[in-house]
Amino acid sequence: MENNGSLPPKPERLKQKRIRNLVIAVILLVIYIWAFSGVIRAMDWSMLQKLDENIRQVLPKLFSPDLTEWRKVFDKILETIFIAYAGTLIAAILAVPFGFWAAKNMVKSPVWNTMGKWFLILDRTFPELILAIIFVISVGPGAFAGVLTIGLTAFGMLGKLYAEVIESIDMKVVEAMEANGANKIQILFYGIMPQVLPEFLSFALYRFEIDIRASTILGLVGAGGIGTLILITAQNRNWPQLGFIIISIVVVVIAIDYISGKLRKRLV
Amino acid sequence: MQSTQHHISIYPRGMKMRVTLTLVMVALFYFFSLHKTESDFIEFFSNLDVVFMKLLSMFPPNWDYIPHAIGPLIETIQIAIVATTFSVIICIPLSLLSANTIVKNQYVYYFFRNLLNLMRTIPDILLATLFVSLFGVGILPGILALTVFSLGILAKLLSETIETIDPRQLEAIQSTGGNLLQVIWYGVVPQVLPQFISYGLYVFELNVRASLVLGFVGAGGIGSIIDTQLNFLQYKNVMAILILLLAAVIFIETVSNFLRRRVV
Amino acid sequence: MITFKDVSLVYPNGTQGLKHVNVTIDEGEFVVIVGLSGAGKSTFIRSINRMVTPTYGELYVDGENVIQLQGKELRKLRTKVGMIFQNYNLVNRSSVMKNTISGRLGHTGTLRSILNLYSKKDRALAYENLKRVNIEEYVYQRADQLSGGQQQRVSIARVLTQEPKIILADEPVASLDPPTSHQVMKYLKKINQEDHITTIVNLHFIDMAMEYADRIIGMRDGEIVFDGPASEVTEKTFEEIYNRPIREHDLRGSE
Numbered sequence: 001m002e003n004n005g006s007l008p009p010k011p012e013r014l015k016q017k018r019i020r021n022l023v024i025a026v027i028l029l030v031i032y033i034w035a036f037s038g039v040i041r042a043m044d045w046s047m048l049q050k051l052d053e054n055i056r057q058v059l060p061k062l063f064s065p066d067l068t069e070w071r072k073v074f075d076k077i078l079e080t081i082f083i084a085y086a087g088t089l090i091a092a093i094l095a096v097p098f099g100f101w102a103a104k105n106m107v108k109s110p111v112w113n114t115m116g117k118w119f120l121i122l123d124r125t126f127p128e129l130i131l132a133i134i135f136v137i138s139v140g141p142g143a144f145a146g147v148l149t150i151g152l153t154a155f156g157m158l159g160k161l162y163a164e165v166i167e168s169i170d171m172k173v174v175e176a177m178e179a180n181g182a183n184k185i186q187i188l189f190y191g192i193m194p195q196v197l198p199e200f201l202s203f204a205l206y207r208f209e210i211d212i213r214a215s216t217i218l219g220l221v222g223a224g225g226i227g228t229l230i231l232i233t234a235q236n237r238n239w240p241q242l243g244f245i246i247i248s249i250v251v252v253v254i255a256i257d258y259i260s261g262k263l264r265k266r267l268v
Numbered sequence: 269m270q271s272t273q274h275h276i277s278i279y280p281r282g283m284k285m286r287v288t289l290t291l292v293m294v295a296l297f298y299f300f301s302l303h304k305t306e307s308d309f310i311e312f313f314s315n316l317d318v319v320f321m322k323l324l325s326m327f328p329p330n331w332d333y334i335p336h337a338i339g340p341l342i343e344t345i346q347i348a349i350v351a352t353t354f355s356v357i358i359c360i361p362l363s364l365l366s367a368n369t370i371v372k373n374q375y376v377y378y379f380f381r382n383l384l385n386l387m388r389t390i391p392d393i394l395l396a397t398l399f400v401s402l403f404g405v406g407i408l409p410g411i412l413a414l415t416v417f418s419l420g421i422l423a424k425l426l427s428e429t430i431e432t433i434d435p436r437q438l439e440a441i442q443s444t445g446g447n448l449l450q451v452i453w454y455g456v457v458p459q460v461l462p463q464f465i466s467y468g469l470y471v472f473e474l475n476v477r478a479s480l481v482l483g484f485v486g487a488g489g490i491g492s493i494i495d496t497q498l499n500f501l502q503y504k505n506v507m508a509i510l511i512l513l514l515a516a517v518i519f520i521e522t523v524s525n526f527l528r529r530r531v532v
Numbered sequence: 533m534i535t536f537k538d539v540s541l542v543y544p545n546g547t548q549g550l551k552h553v554n555v556t557i558d559e560g561e562f563v564v565i566v567g568l569s570g571a572g573k574s575t576f577i578r579s580i581n582r583m584v585t586p587t588y589g590e591l592y593v594d595g596e597n598v599i600q601l602q603g604k605e606l607r608k609l610r611t612k613v614g615m616i617f618q619n620y621n622l623v624n625r626s627s628v629m630k631n632t633i634s635g636r637l638g639h640t641g642t643l644r645s646i647l648n649l650y651s652k653k654d655r656a657l658a659y660e661n662l663k664r665v666n667i668e669e670y671v672y673q674r675a676d677q678l679s680g681g682q683q684q685r686v687s688i689a690r691v692l693t694q695e696p697k698i699i700l701a702d703e704p705v706a707s708l709d710p711p712t713s714h715q716v717m718k719y720l721k722k723i724n725q726e727d728h729i730t731t732i733v734n735l736h737f738i739d740m741a742m743e744y745a746d747r748i749i750g751m752r753d754g755e756i757v758f759d760g761p762a763s764e765v766t767e768k769t770f771e772e773i774y775n776r777p778i779r780e781h782d783l784r785g786s787e
Contacts (some may be wrong), residue, residue: 443615
């Protein structure tokens, strides 16, 4: 091989790229120093000394679950499931018209269509807990506030997903029906719905899985479900019961994920 | 033939039955759920004025309370950043171990797959409660809870991406005599880096939202002052906090979305 | 020098890749392996750098039986044997330079390679090799922005940067059009002649095999059914190897 071969020329935009990377690195560094220094200052280091004792005291109790109050736990878990179910179903139905509104190929006017999209984005920005607080204040504490919360948060995501499904359908079928002289409603039920329905259902089931998890936090602000019980149990340092709650929730979540996953596979 | 006398269905009979039955069951369970959760929509809509009045009790928000909420909000964001950082770092080995393009041993692969699945079944509130019970009240349990919570999601997303990479590109690096680390660095990293950054930002958004929950169980952040103000029925203060929080969430998600679009 | 001594390979699913293969390839030879797809050509050359592992027999590369090699020893073998693939197998999102320098991985420490700390000599070597295949103007382009022929030339540069004793090419022109195919084969041939690197190429195009090979080995069903200098090969030989008449798609066509 030729000894002392020439080196490649420096890339043209090397300097520009280096400056850009340097700026990014500096910004990241500043953010990290800010975040970590804040966290370290706020940290209560003395808790680490108690950690050893806590682990010895708490862990064994967590692993010896107490079933004496199983009825209460079961009731609350069932309530969580009911909240998730009712909320998801409301959202799944409500999201259909909004999905059509936000789908590019269904709405002629781009302004109108963009408004639909924005409406759904607006809905998705609200964290569950914020909505839950607002509903608890306006309709009073209880599972109904939870249902409304889940319905409204799931609706934004399902609307967006539905719109994407509608945008991906085969428009030739619709054209053929228009050529047949079918009216709008007929086209909707014979041309569009059969194409999108399985995926709509699949997304609704998927959202149900998420909502089961989401419903567990509603109780923190009094919107029903198991959350309140978790809070009280932990405050009373009733570790054996907390252990039981954890196991029950994990089992329920796994079971629902499994069934829902099976159903989704059959649908699509 | 005889069929002229029969009603001819467009759908097979069995299917029609199954669909109807499913719909009836879905509807029944729905009404049962509404009953159980005491969801009375008729009452809700007929008393809409009362609902509206109660809603108005949150307005106008007490803007004077905002300065008290800034400190906890900053703490919340810092917790989310630190937790996201930890989970981004830990997820790298974890997702490599649960990707079948890298790990050929079936037992190792399924062990880590199932570990990730198990991690994702535990809701964030339980993780926070669990860590508070072990560490006591403070931000450390909050950081740990969010780390574990986002780790499950992030490692799952990343390992799925690693499973879809082009194995031929790895083969080429192997054929030059590169060792495992070199194969990962030269073959895997360039293929997944943009998605990895995007997932990291996405999980950061999730963490900001989830960090709200922490304060309610004593794991730090803005949740604790919301809890207090709620208990004191200071709804105008609550509203001020919620608006501040919403503004922060929108700001963070806008920036994060902008960055995500640029990397992919 | 490469020697196959009664080498057989059975895949885990029961497919027999190689059946009692006995053959010796001398240093500096340009050998073309021909055969239909599924004849075992790919298994044959992938055995040499142990991308697959023969299940029986002895396989000597550079005087060493490679069948038992593992870990570090295996990687050392692979640094000596460069490989070119049908689909180029470049890392798409990396630059041409980064792809080329990855040929040095086997010679570079892990930490140095991760931090991109290649010696001046290595970088110069990579660039010289890009020049040899006339692709140096794209040195900082992303690999997936190049055409197929250009990508295959980058992969030749990558192999050269490895400074191998043997080059294996697995259907290097199957994804290319006729003019680019000839270009790639010419580069391989030129490198073989100038650097005396033993080169083994899998091809299923008869005319290309006859044009570029010094020696042709024919395979069918995992066995070697022909082995001789290219000058002795006629279309009839191929009909015997393929066990059927020659068809048009067995020919690549001229430039």
